[in-house]
Amino acid sequence: MRDVKRPYHHGDLKPALLLAAGEILRDEGLPALTLRAVARRAGVSHMAPAPHFGDLSGLLSELAAVGYRMFNDALVRAQDYPGARSIPNATAHAYVGFARAETAMFLLMFRSERLDFTRPALAEAAGAASRSLMRSAGAAGAEPRPAIGLAALGRAVGQWSVVHGFAMLLIDGRLEDVLASPGCGGDVAGLLDLALAG
Amino acid sequence: MRDVKRPYHHGDLKPALLLAAGEILRDEGLPALTLRAVARRAGVSHMAPAPHFGDLSGLLSELAAVGYRMFNDALVRAQDYPGARSIPNATAHAYVGFARAETAMFLLMFRSERLDFTRPALAEAAGAASRSLMRSAGAAGAEPRPAIGLAALGRAVGQWSVVHGFAMLLIDGRLEDVLASPGCGGDVAGLLDLALAG
DNA sequence: CCTCATTCTATACAGTGTATAGATTTCGGA
């Protein structure tokens, strides 16, 4: 922990930058997540991230990979929870819960125009989350094996679609009128159950 | 059609700017839709849009309002089409069809961070589309009247969620693995039917 | 005809991503 005079080389800059980026994302939102802001927060020059991440897409993609790992953890934790009513229902609530708790990260993961899914870290993390989702809907293999059955595949895509759409509409405030209606009383989880049942 | 020397005052600049913005959006995508690019395309100085739209949010919001009107037209046209199997199914296909045909506009309408839904034009156009969707799911009133019935409301939200999520996942290329699987054969409409049935 | 609000231009400024050159440090091989 040298403090008095920081050395020319940071020594641990890559994780430090990811940490700073995560803080900015959480505190100030996705639009504030700029390369220069991250470098500023980490206390380095604004071109210091380049050797580690390349360009902005690189930094955002690696941060999104971190998010996908957290996301996947939340999904499998919900699926393994013994008291869950049903696997798909528990997964759905975990999905929407993550979107509500980590909104900015969720937006980075699913709405950022500048993610590079060819990056191995991001491709693998996003693939793992996708597989967890498919598994929750009963499409056991997750990988598009030759013989999954079209019905199971449709069920999986339908499950993913309804949960993803619900999360997006919720984040964008487009369900506020519905949530404010009497009989609903702002109960997001209840509305999600209704939507899943419908 | 004066051509030789354009007058100092354009005379019809506001619709001309909206037209130019729509062309840029369609040809170059949402990230290219900047205030300066629109002004350039319309052949005016980059501050000329200010008196008509205020700032960037104003221009984007009014263009999004145009998009929501087109979107609503497509929805009601699908609902009124006599040969439709079922109203919700027809609406769903129109929804996804619009997202595929007008992808950039769809992203502006549902994914832009800089829309101002307090603008009357945008609020009204988006509200009309929302009402059409609710109507298609059988929640007749559309407005959150006191007594719609929670089941119908859940059905409407579920329908909207699944279709919106499907469109978003499709646009983001996250269904490509599934679409490439044998038995699916890249048939988007078929996959949507499967997802709706699931 | 005069005044005044509106429309449009010109300029300026802070912010962004990124390319490039150069300084500093680390590291591997002789």
Next chain:
DNA sequence: TCCGAAATCTATACACTGTATAGAATGAGG
């Protein structure tokens, strides 16, 4: 141990963005 090469970080520069401001040109009303 020492030296050259590679990696890391800084400094500078450039094009681009949105937006604030001042001023010129035009149109409308009295």
